[in-house]
Amino acid sequence: MSYEAKSFDHLLGIEGLSDGMLNNHFGLYAGYVANTNKLVEELGKYQVEGLTADPQYAELKRRFGWEFDGMRLHELYFGNLTKEKAEFSEDSILGIQIKKDFGSSENWQKEYLATGAMRGIGWVVLYFDFFAQKLFNVWIGEHDGGHLAGAFPILVMDVFEHAYILDYGTKKADYISAFMKIIDWKVLNDRYDWATKISEVKPAGIDHFGCRC
Ligand SMILES: [Fe+2]
Structure with a gap:
């Protein structure tokens, strides 16, 4: 199983964030998805080869949370934006x-x-x-x-x-x-x-x- 970069193209044209900046941001997000997948694969290889005591394994392991959270936080961020007016209600x-x-x-x-x-x-x-x-x-x-x-x-x-x-x-x-x-x-x-x-x-x-x- 690997993670797939989600499309947030529906946000293009949104008020307050230019398309150029959004497209750069989407590209950055895609990098976190790719790196998360790469780390899952690399860590798996170390595990299969019994090299989990290797210092490089430890570094990759430490890196995993950073890449994964970089991926997930961007999904949550883009996911809580809208071009429609969805206003706050005190009664919600x-x-x-x-x-x-x-x-x-x-x-x-x-x-x-x-x-x-x-x-x-x-x-x-x-x-x-x-x-x-x-x-x-x-x-x-x-x-x-x-x-x-x-x-x-x-x-x-x-x-x-x-x-x-x-x-x-x-x-x-x-x-x-x-x-x-x-x-x-x-x-x-x-x-x-x-x-x-x-x-x-x-x-x-x-x-x-x-x-x-
Ligand atoms: Fe970002």
Whole structure:
């Protein structure tokens, strides 16, 4: 089995992100897919040949999370953008959870924007910890660093320079503001719905940690 790069060409022409920048970004994403497949294959060879104590195996193994997360985060990022107007609703199931955890959608957005405005390159992810039924805005410094174990990504924003510098120069705030206008809130609501359903699926008498307490 190998991963296949998904097409996000339907986003071409979207408000706030030029086709040139998007096409470059799609190419970069395809590179992560190709490298993920390459690493799966290479690691498999080391395993078959019994060379798992080789330092090169360890380096490839460490690299895997970076390539895989680079692939998956881009899919989630492109997947939560839309050319249609899909606006936020406070009455949606996600809207209700946002209000519960942040007090208001304005508070949530303020914190999400502040996280995106942090110096450095990375990602901003609205995560749902379905173990505790709680949302967090999280900074991911590298593709594979800073994730909340077991939490479900609801909204993903790329704040690597390649995501905006071609169109916005160093004005990251302008890019973030444009990004906020093209979020597909229907997709976000569906992701949240999915996450809550996962949290409901558990064997009777046992929690997600295997605890029978
Ligand atoms: Fe990116």
